[in-house]
Amino acid sequence: MNYSELLKNIYEEVKGLPLEGKVASYIPQLANVSADKFGMSLLTVDGKEYKVGDTDENFSIQSISKVFTLTHVMSLVGETIWERIGVEPSGNSFNSIVQLEYENGIPRNPFINAGALVMADLLVSKLNDPKKDFLEFVRKISGNKNIEYNLAVAKSEKETGFMNASLVNMLKSRGNIHNKVEDVLDFYFHQCSIEMTCKDLANSFLLFANQGKCAHLQDQIISGSQVKRISALMLSCGFYDESGEFAYKVGLPGKSGVGGGIVAVQPQKYSVAVWSPKLNKKGNSSLGMKALELLTTKTGMSIF
């Protein structure tokens, strides 16, 4: 497969499309991003890199960070995580608090906000210096020691994150948060504020295409079975209320964030990260979705 040519074609096709949707604007730091940025990085399991556009520019990874916390939690506590979080699609918008009320504070899956908050609580419990240690983990799997939290973003999220504060307090009232509410929220808002490039994201997701091993490391980060679990969750729950649509149009496990990033994985083959800040109505990058749809259509390869 000539991925180099392919990415170039996708880039040209996508650049010709109208820029639809809206840049996330609930905090100023996200609202100020240039709407016309576009980058796409693809990394194969045999170590080849392909890229097009703004692939070396940092952006806010937001909910993509949930895949990193899930990976980190599973590497630390293994399957016991499922005592506190479910593995089924939620069928509701990503902030829904209704389900928690009827299911006793057990979030349906790790990628809805409630699930991510329970994972944050687990990491606050397990790590010596939670924010520092988790950042090290992300640096390690991405192979980039310069990755940082954006403290201004974390601060803004905190000042406006009342829905997350509502969720974490409800989880606490049901006994599914063990640390202080403030500490869990502080960790969560930091994890979402991490800034990475398309290249960093492709690098860090390669382990899901590579049975749990980073390309640039000898270490097995998680087991092949854990890769399967996380991939299955990404496929059914990675795109909020558009997960079914993504599974059909793209046909790869992946995860999006409101910063406009999407990362996906073709098992045994490659990881791919794309970034375009304008979001469709379901909160996923419009052009990012389109670019990945073109990728699997043009290659004729998806998991189906």
Added chain:
Amino acid sequence: MNYSELLKNIYEEVKGLPLEGKVASYIPQLANVSADKFGMSLLTVDGKEYKVGDTDENFSIQSISKVFTLTHVMSLVGETIWERIGVEPSGNSFNSIVQLEYENGIPRNPFINAGALVMADLLVSKLNDPKKDFLEFVRKISGNKNIEYNLAVAKSEKETGFMNASLVNMLKSRGNIHNKVEDVLDFYFHQCSIEMTCKDLANSFLLFANQGKCAHLQDQIISGSQVKRISALMLSCGFYDESGEFAYKVGLPGKSGVGGGIVAVQPQKYSVAVWSPKLNKKGNSSLGMKALELLTTKTGMSIF
């Protein structure tokens, strides 16, 4: 009507009943109350007092305070309160957060916790020194200058009140809390911690039997129309999931609290307060309910 004889008969009948249910135990200060306390005070609009049992003993008024905040808010902002709170029964248990999600953060009525939190926010906005001023209001309508917050109760509520913290954050996320979440919760936990006697409560509720005027004051606290509004709300929403049952068995507007107190009003006739700490499954005082049922059965008078 010989209320003196009547209260004596009720007292004897109730004292012969088994002490069923449980004292509220979610904070130590409530759990430590003697379960066998019982008091009942009745005050007629023409100024006569009747009492039996432990009517001069302080207890935690808890949700009964919601009637005081509603009265205070209505005296300050009038009907504009209904832009931010509904007047319909909720049909759900008193903490339900589901309804808020589907109705854009407008609580169904002032007596569910969400509604009480919006009232707390209104008072924090309107009063110069919210906790001090509100306490003065309660002292004024009850005619007892010694009424105080129980600071230990307020502190304990704060330390365990995650469900209320969840609610207030959700309301804030929908724009229906204008002050800081911490300030609203602080006010709310204080209002619930107020300690009063049966006598104080009967005194302070007399205005609802007396077209808005306290017996011991010349002032019109609220208008006759506002009395009607508050009474209608007490009748349909004053007893959590047991409001319909209370309306039938007792047939008076009233309000209960998990401290074991219940206050009710026979319009144009009397106010009555009863206290017995053991709660039934719906969270209302078991013997308090029974005593009031005996009162309206024996007098043959209810609003129906």
Added chain:
Amino acid sequence: MNYSELLKNIYEEVKGLPLEGKVASYIPQLANVSADKFGMSLLTVDGKEYKVGDTDENFSIQSISKVFTLTHVMSLVGETIWERIGVEPSGNSFNSIVQLEYENGIPRNPFINAGALVMADLLVSKLNDPKKDFLEFVRKISGNKNIEYNLAVAKSEKETGFMNASLVNMLKSRGNIHNKVEDVLDFYFHQCSIEMTCKDLANSFLLFANQGKCAHLQDQIISGSQVKRISALMLSCGFYDESGEFAYKVGLPGKSGVGGGIVAVQPQKYSVAVWSPKLNKKGNSSLGMKALELLTTKTGMSIF
């Protein structure tokens, strides 16, 4: 109280108001009613009749019939009805099926459609010739032997009543319907199709103002305690999502129907029926609500 003068004043005031809202149009028979009809009948417990406007004209009583089925069921099975229906406000729009799913097929109260369907099932079980016997009961308490079902209305309701068919099937799946679904729906659509005049309705509701006795009969139809139960339910659940508003503005137990009728009761004093076909957004007669509000405002009498 000069009710004659009073009704005349109300009539003039109401007639001067703009005719707002919409006539129910889900079946042709209701849509074809003249929008400008207005009638009001008041009947005191000492047997005096007052009336103004179109009080001798038949209209479709619709949901007002639920009060008659409740009365009939209670006269037949007493308190055992509460094993299959609750007594608490529902807090949801009148067709809501959600609550049933979470509460195992026990409708929250007799006046939501699900509750009315369970009552229909009870009458189908208890009566020899259900439709004939129930009609006789309505004729008896209203004192009018000419009252009839409108068979065309019943037929139309059946042809379009899919939401009621959905409810009754769900109740059946939870074991709370004992007869054939078709028989229950047939009975229900007939009961709603009954046509009565304001005069008939005031006559038939007088028993709720008169401790269970019809003015024109010696018989005790139901006990005083049952009157209290039904009145309490009317007050908190008689007006769909506007019950709280009605309790405040009018302050009487009552029941409305989408045919534009409303009946209310001042305990120990009078029953009153009003009819005006245009409905407000909550499905209650706009001018009917207004007329009753004027009645209790002008008399200064409500239950509060």
Added chain:
Amino acid sequence: MNYSELLKNIYEEVKGLPLEGKVASYIPQLANVSADKFGMSLLTVDGKEYKVGDTDENFSIQSISKVFTLTHVMSLVGETIWERIGVEPSGNSFNSIVQLEYENGIPRNPFINAGALVMADLLVSKLNDPKKDFLEFVRKISGNKNIEYNLAVAKSEKETGFMNASLVNMLKSRGNIHNKVEDVLDFYFHQCSIEMTCKDLANSFLLFANQGKCAHLQDQIISGSQVKRISALMLSCGFYDESGEFAYKVGLPGKSGVGGGIVAVQPQKYSVAVWSPKLNKKGNSSLGMKALELLTTKTGMSIF
């Protein structure tokens, strides 16, 4: 891959396991099946058949039929089906009616009962002789002309299927059923009553592994894109509340039925059908799940 050996090993391992769970018993015809039946058929895209156990015995395919109706509908109306049914996981148990109420009668996906009923309605509209034509379609894609409805099963389902009657009436009330409720239910209960063998099922699902073509036919039944859509839906919604679990443990698109059958597909490789009547708590065949988990574990092949 030596599938012959593999199936033999799986058979032996599964036969040594305790027979846990319960045979579906809501109708007598399902309850009477021998609990110890077990069959497994695997069919590769290059036409090789492998089998073990009771693979030539008929059983009730139940919800597996939803994949056939979806395939048939898509072959008839293409993508317009998505105007009336969604493609997102439901996150609720398979009969939930709540979601319909909040989403205006559009079922979340074709595999919940509400979605299947809308598909049944579409087929009743599109086919000349719906039950006959649909049966012919199933016979065609399975290559077995002797497949039949079990009329006793269809009759029993009809007599007890109140929840489905509730759903279809609600859908009708929202305008998402165009034919008579009775006709839609009749079609639906028949489609679920179809009896097939493991061999038949593997044959008929091969088209999903083979880009839309049956192995035994020249015809393209549906397009490659439609295969992808159906596979994505099976993966995220094929196993009720256990879809996430199946995606992880087995990692193949598939569909189960309460008759104890499960069919799954390894794209480009094979289809596989397994049958064991005892169901786990989520309503999926216990040993069927286990057998498929062993299959993908032993082959090391899943879609992830």
